[in-house]
Amino acid sequence: MFGVEPICKVLTSHGLKIATSTYYAARNRRPSLRSVRDAELKTQISRVHADNFGVYGVRKVWRQLHREGIPVARCTVARLMHGLGLQGIRRGRSDDGHQRADDLLQRDFTASRPNERWVADFTYVSTWSGIVYVAFVVDVFSRAIVGWSAATSKRAKLVLDALDMALWRRNRAGNPAGPGLIHHSDAGSQGGFNRSSQHPDLGGVRRGHGGLEFEDQRCPG
Structure with a gap:
């Protein structure tokens, strides 16, 4: 004007x-070479992020780009994702309204016998059909996965099915879990494990929550 x-x-x-x-x-x-390159990378980053249902963070987007033959520094991916407002799934406090159970293990991830302490968590994997969420329960004594379940959504049933499977398998093997067993899970980024404390018919199993720093005692394989 x-x-x-x-x-x-x-x-x-x-x-x-x-x-x-x-x-x-x-x-x-x-336009500078950097701005041209940034524009190209933003398109690729947005595509990878969208193709994986928006759950990929900087590290996984960066690795996926390299698998596709697109060389880029991880710090560049972080800078561009920040500019695009993209981020992956982040763990946070549950907002389901339930009171969080106490950390009954107090960071002691050891056990003297089977069915004394179980730890549980869930993760996600990328498949040709989309993202699949996998929940698992590990016996701290043997480091064996005693129960697991998979689903395409992060509802409470995903984690409860893994716990039910663990209880069923131990009962079938003639070594049933009962009073004295502590079922310890993450504080609940999706609230599923928090709601497991409301799960009926667990035979007196005590439930606890807290961060799962279990990397120093990983399950074989």
């Missing part, structure tokens, strides 16, 4: 000195 010269004069009068030649030079300047 006012043109370039009047606008530059007003800006200059307010202490922001911009010549009209500066404006035209900036408008006609070719």
Whole structure:
């Protein structure tokens, strides 16, 4: 409406000195190689993030790009994802309204016998058909996975099915779990394990929550 010269004069009068030649030079300047590269990478990053249902964070997007033969630094992926407002799934506090169970293990991930302490968590894997969520229960004594379940949604049934399977398998093997067993899970990024404390018919199993720092005692394989 006012043109370039009047606008530059007003800006200059307010202490922001911009010549009209500066404006035209900036408008006609070719985009830098970095900006061109960033635009290309933003398209690829957005595609990878969308193809994986928005659950991939910086590390997984970066690895997927490299698998597809698109070389890029991880810090660049982080910078561009931040600019695009993209992020992966983050663990957080459950908002399901239930009171969080106590951490009965107190960071002691050891056991003197089977069925004394079980730890549980869930993760997700990318398949050709989409994202699949997998829950599992591990006996701390043997480091064996005693129960598991898979589903395409993160509902409470996913984690409860894994616990039910563990109880069923131990009962079938003639070594049933009972009073004294502590079922310890993550604090519940999706609330599923928090709701497991409301699960009936667990034979007196005590449930506890807390972060699962189990990496120093990983299950074989």
